[in-house]
Amino acid sequence: MMLFENLRQAYNSLVLNKKRTILTMIGIIIGLSSVLLIVSVGDVISNIAEKYLINATGGNTIYFISGIDVDSDIDHKPERRYPFTEDEIYDFIDSTNGEILDISSNSSVNVSGNFMLDDKHKSNVAMQGVTSSYEVTSKMRLTNGRFFNRNESRYGKPVIVISDIAAKALFGSSADAVGKVLDFQGQVSVPQYDPETYMPLDDVVIKVSGNVVVLGVYEYISDGKSADIRTDDMETAVYCPSQFINDIADLEESSSVNGFNIVQFVPADPTDTTTAQDMIRNFALEKYGSDEDYRFTVKDQMAMLSTITGAVSIITVAFIVISAISLLVGGIVLMNTMLVTVTERTKEIGIKKALGARNSTIRAQFLFESALICLISCAVGVFLGMFFGMIIESNLDRIISLVPNEGIQYFLLNSDIHVTPSLNAIIISTTFSLAVGLIFGLYPANKGAKMQPVEALRYE
Amino acid sequence: MTNEKKVVVDLQGIIKRFYIGQPNELQILNGMDIKVHEGEFVAIVGESGSGKSTLMNIIGALDRPTEGSYFFNGEDISKLSDKKLSNIRNKQIGFVFQNFNLIPRTSALKNVEIPMMYAGKGRKERNTRAKELLEIVGMAERYDHNPNELSGGQKQRVAIARAMANDPALILADEPTGALDTKTGRIVMDIFHKLHKSGKTIILITHSPELAKETERIITISDGSVVSDTGTNVQDAGGENNDAV
Numbered sequence: 217m218m219l220f221e222n223l224r225q226a227y228n229s230l231v232l233n234k235k236r237t238i239l240t241m242i243g244i245i246i247g248l249s250s251v252l253l254i255v256s257v258g259d260v261i262s263n264i265a266e267k268y269l270i271n272a273t274g275g276n277t278i279y280f281i282s283g284i285d286v287d288s289d290i291d292h293k294p295e296r297r298y299p300f301t302e303d304e305i306y307d308f309i310d311s312t313n314g315e316i317l318d319i320s321s322n323s324s325v326n327v328s329g330n331f332m333l334d335d336k337h338k339s340n341v342a343m344q345g346v347t348s349s350y351e352v353t354s355k356m357r358l359t360n361g362r363f364f365n366r367n368e369s370r371y372g373k374p375v376i377v378i379s380d381i382a383a384k385a386l387f388g389s390s391a392d393a394v395g396k397v398l399d400f401q402g403q404v405s406v407p408q409y410d411p412e413t414y415m416p417l418d419d420v421v422i423k424v425s426g427n428v429v430v431l432g433v434y435e436y437i438s439d440g441k442s443a444d445i446r447t448d449d450m451e452t453a454v455y456c457p458s459q460f461i462n463d464i465a466d467l468e469e470s471s472s473v474n475g476f477n478i479v480q481f482v483p484a485d486p487t488d489t490t491t492a493q494d495m496i497r498n499f500a501l502e503k504y505g506s507d508e509d510y511r512f513t514v515k516d517q518m519a520m521l522s523t524i525t526g527a528v529s530i531i532t533v534a535f536i537v538i539s540a541i542s543l544l545v546g547g548i549v550l551m552n553t554m555l556v557t558v559t560e561r562t563k564e565i566g567i568k569k570a571l572g573a574r575n576s577t578i579r580a581q582f583l584f585e586s587a588l589i590c591l592i593s594c595a596v597g598v599f600l601g602m603f604f605g606m607i608i609e610s611n612l613d614r615i616i617s618l619v620p621n622e623g624i625q626y627f628l629l630n631s632d633i634h635v636t637p638s639l640n641a642i643i644i645s646t647t648f649s650l651a652v653g654l655i656f657g658l659y660p661a662n663k664g665a666k667m668q669p670v671e672a673l674r675y676e
Numbered sequence: 677m678t679n680e681k682k683v684v685v686d687l688q689g690i691i692k693r694f695y696i697g698q699p700n701e702l703q704i705l706n707g708m709d710i711k712v713h714e715g716e717f718v719a720i721v722g723e724s725g726s727g728k729s730t731l732m733n734i735i736g737a738l739d740r741p742t743e744g745s746y747f748f749n750g751e752d753i754s755k756l757s758d759k760k761l762s763n764i765r766n767k768q769i770g771f772v773f774q775n776f777n778l779i780p781r782t783s784a785l786k787n788v789e790i791p792m793m794y795a796g797k798g799r800k801e802r803n804t805r806a807k808e809l810l811e812i813v814g815m816a817e818r819y820d821h822n823p824n825e826l827s828g829g830q831k832q833r834v835a836i837a838r839a840m841a842n843d844p845a846l847i848l849a850d851e852p853t854g855a856l857d858t859k860t861g862r863i864v865m866d867i868f869h870k871l872h873k874s875g876k877t878i879i880l881i882t883h884s885p886e887l888a889k890e891t892e893r894i895i896t897i898s899d900g901s902v903v904s905d906t907g908t909n910v911q912d913a914g915g916e917n918n919d920a921v
Contacts, residue, residue, distance in 0.1 A: 221793060228781050567777045570738060571838070572766020572794040574759055669738045669765075673777070 218580070226585040229557065230592075240546075240553040241593040247543030248597035248649050249604070254539050255641035256605060258532030260633060262525045267631050268624070276486035277320045277353070280479045280496050281513040282504070288511075298504050298512070299477050302459075306370050308499045309481075315492045318349035318366055320480040327424060327461060329402015331454065337386045343376065343400065343428075345458030349482035361394035361432030364457055368431075372459030376428045379436040379452035390433040401425035404465040422465045428456065489516040543648065546593075547656035554586050554660035565664050566672030579665035586657025587650060594649045598642055605635040681713040682749070684845050684877045685735060689744035692730050692900075696742070704730045706900040707744065712879060713908060714845075717872040719880045719888035720895045727900040729850075732881045736769055736848045737761045749845055766794050770839025774851035776831040778823040784810060784834045785819040791841040809837035813867055829860030836867055847871065847878045853887065865890060 230237045283298040309316050327343040350356070351363035360383075364375045376398070378386075383393035404424055408417040436452050483492040496514045504510040558565075565578055608615065612635075616628045637645075692705040704727045712718050722728040733739040734746065737753060740761075746754040753764060770791075771777075778787050788806035797805075810819050813833040823831055832852060839847050849868065853861030865887070872878055880891060888894045896904045 218793065225782075232781065563777075564779060567779060568790070569762065570736070570765060570771050570777070571791045572762050572842075574762045574794075577794065670733045673738070673773075 218577070222581055222584040223588070225581060226588045229561075229585055230588065233557070236553055236556075237589065240549055240589055241596065243546035243549040244543065244590055244593035244649060244652065245546075245597045245600065247539065247546040247652075248594055248645050249600045250539035250542055251536055251648060252597060252601040252637050252641055252645045253604065254532060254535040255644055256601065256635060256637045258528060258535070259638050259641065260635055261532075262528045264628065264631065264633065265524050265528060266521055268627055276483065276489060276517045278316075278481040278483055278489055278493055278496060278514060278516045280481060280500065282477045282479075282500060283511065284513060285511040286513045286515070298507075298510060300479065300503070302370070302476070304503070305476065305479060306366075308495075309366070312492070312495050314484055315495060317352060317482045317484055318347045318369065320347060320349055320353065320482045327400070327402045327404050327456075327465075329400055329424075331382075331386070331398045331400045339382050339385055341382060341452060341454055343402070343454045343456050343461070345461040346455050347458060347482075350455065353482055357435045358432045359435050360390045361430070363432055363455075369457045370459060372457050372461075372463045374426060374428045374460055375431045375456065377432045377434055377455045378430055379454075380433050381436050381452050382454065383430075383433045393430045393433050396430050397427050398430065399425075399427055404461060406465065424461075424464045426464055428460075483516070489518075540648070543652055547652040550586055550589060550653065551656040551660060553589075554582060554657055555663065557585070558582060558660045558664040561664070562667065562672050562675035565667050566669055566675065569667070569669035570673060575665040578667075579661045582661035582664050583654060583657050586661070587653040590649045590653030591646075594646050597645065597649070598637065601637045601641075601645075605637060608635045609633070681715060683711055683747070684714050684716075684749060685710065685712040685879070686747035686750075687711070687735070687744065688747070690731075690734060690741045690746065691743040692727075692734065692739075693742045704900050705734075705741070708897075708900070708902055710895060710902065710905075711908075712846075712877065714877050715872075715875050716893060716908065717868070717878045717880070717891045718893045718895060719882060719891040720897060721882060721885060721888045722897040723883055726898050728881055728883070728897060731897065732848065732850050735846075735879060736771060737764045762794075766791055767842045768845045770841070770844040770847045772832070772835050772839050772847065772849040772852045774854040776823070776828070776835045776855070778831055778834060778838075780823055783820050783822055784815060784826065784837075787823070787834055788838045788841055791838060795842050805841065806837070809840050810834070812840075813837045827860070828856050829863055832856060832860075832864050833867065836864070836871075840871070845877060847876055848881070849878065850881045851883070852880070854882075 282300060305319060309318060326345060328341075329343075330338050330340055331343075332338040348364055348366045348369035351358070356363070358377070359380055361377075363377055364373065367373075368375055378393065380390050383390045386398070387393040387396060402424060404422045405419040406422060408420055434455075481492065481496060483489045485492075493514050493516065497512075500512045500514070504512075565573075568578060612633060613629070616625050619625045619628065687708050687710045690705050690708045691703065694702045694704065708731065710720075720728060720731065730739070734741050737748070740756075741754050744754065745752050748764060748768065753761065756764070765771075778784075779790065782790075785803070785806050788809055789802040792802040792805060807816065807819060810816050813836050815830060815833050815837065818826065818830065823834075826834065832855075836847075836852075839849075847868075852868070853864055856864060868878055868880070869890070878891075880887070882888055893908055894904075894906045895902055
């Protein structure tokens with residue numbers, strides 16, 4: 217009953233002082249839309265970080281870092297005196313009864329060059345070294361033949377998997393490709409790092425050639441989702457065991473690394489990696505556990521991810537606090553406006569009190585008015601937030617081109633980015649602005665409520 | 677001719693001081709005793725500065741006396757809380773002011789409805805009653821007009837309808853014709869006479885002796901004290917406040 221009447225009066229009052237109302241609202245709208253924008257951008261960044269990590273490594277992998285506990289001594293490099301050889305790692309994987317599928321290939325080594333069936337049929341593509349788990353983690357779909365298995369992966373057999381596009385170009389059809397032998401010649405660029413500082417040095421280029429057998433054909437999906445991001449400048453990638461590239465290019469020799477300190481394991485169940493993690497811990501302690509100084513890290517990507525999204529949300533909260541200051545200023549403007557309104561309507565307050573309005577009736581009326589100002593501002597702010605989000609979205613290509621890393625650019629262009637405020641962001645900012653309306657409206661409303669009827673009636 | 681009537685307003689030794697404890701302390705009312713019975717039409721007359729307005733504020737429960745007791749319908753309301761006083765103003769007292777004091781940008785009908793809204797009456801009941809009251813004061817066809825679309829006399833008639841909204845025990849009119857010309861002032865006074873005949877208790881506060889003569893009892897005040905009272909022809913109906921007038 218009173219609600220409708222309050223609404224009517226608040227609306228009347230706002231319409232009566234249009235300019236003042238609009239100026240007051242602008243303050244709140246600015247504060248609100250900046251809070252909204254920050255929350256949305258924070259959401260977008262967390263989402264992208266999540267997608268990027270999962271896409272870049274293909275699912276939830278487990279990091280094993282031997283020689284360092286990243287949670288306690290983050291500044292240190294993993295110690296080189298605790299390596300594991302490839303044989304030890306593969307034997308361990310064999311002993312996990314399928315809990316761990318394979319190690320994940322994060323090798324950036326690939327062969328670029330020509331693949332030839334005969335003089336007429338050749339394809340200028342790149343051969344990428346991966347491990348057998350790549351079929352699962354990249355969600356690749358094979359149309360013919362099969363992917364190489366763990367043993368072929370481990371011992372670097374000369375086998376490849378090609379795309380249906382390449383199969384058609386070279387052999388006429390996917391079915392004809394399986395089992396065929398291809399000649400290739402090309403080169404391998406081996407990234408070099410300073411063993412002390414880990415700073416990148418000039419790549420070493422090694423010429424290679426040989427024969428490979430086509431094991432399988434995969435379906436090429438052009439949206440970039442099934443392809444590894446490192447294939448951005450290739451037409452369609454050819455996959456071979458990374459160990460094969462290591463062997464033909466003699467990388468063991470050139471990289472001077474004897475065994476691994478950092479290994480990425482691919483678990484069978486990406487959603488629950490606790491068993492696999494326990495196995496890795498036992499495996500690490502079995503070899504070096506007697507050494508008191510030995511430290512290591514076992515963490516799955518989701519844990520790494522939550523570290524990153526945690527950092528993003530801390531930054532987001534910090535920005536929310538900063539932008540909330542503008543909302544605070546908007547609140548003060550609102551308070552000032554309401555004080556003027558209350559003073560202007562002193563006489564009306566007096567009349568209402570003479571007619572039997574209680575203090576609470578008067579207070580509710582003015583609180584209603586300030587809340588209404590804030591809610592309207594909120595609607596406009598949300599609308600503006602969506603509008604700016606749409607502008608950012610339609611100019612996303614240009615914004616992404618400013619990103620310094622080409623791999624990330626490629627990834628961003630192929631991910632579905634929406635910069636519109638989430639429901640969460642809208643709820644947060646609406647609650648915020650309503651709170652501003654009530655908190656900053658309370659003082660003026662109380663001032664009106666506590667007026668003495670006699671004095672208020674006398675006011676001209 | 678005497679008959680027994682309930683006492684509506686019973687002021688006993690009302691003193692009102694302002695700026696208490698300060699060098700400019702001021703005593704406006706010097707211990708007033710006034711008693712008004714149910715159904716009486718009383719004029720309180722006094723020149724400006726006589727304490728008329730202060731007295732009206734106290735009778736209307738808009739202000740509290742510094743000393744003394746105010747029995748309204750037998751209940752001492754001189755020390756009540758803001759909330760209880762607003763309840764009394766809402767249900768027991770109807771105000772008619774010199775400058776109408778209608779709520780701006782609010783239709784005549786809504787203005788009449790407001791006291792009923794504060795009393796918690798339902799929308800339909802409010803609407804029906806407000807239309808009835810506007811009919812009584814002859815404003816039925818203008819119920820949807822806002823105050824700025826009404827003449828002074830029309831505004832005052834709406835104000836009277838509003839004063840009647842919760843069927844109060846007392847109608848308190850402060851110079852109700854003061855801002856009106858003779859002709860419209862006449863119409864307004866006629867309405868008060870009509871209400872009086874229907875049994876309403878009315879206190880009319882005015883500085884004009886001619887207007888006062890229309891009532892059945894004139895209380896004259898000067899310098900915060902009652903200087904004359906033409907007296908009443910009714911007696912108190914029982915109760916403990918049985919001072920003879």
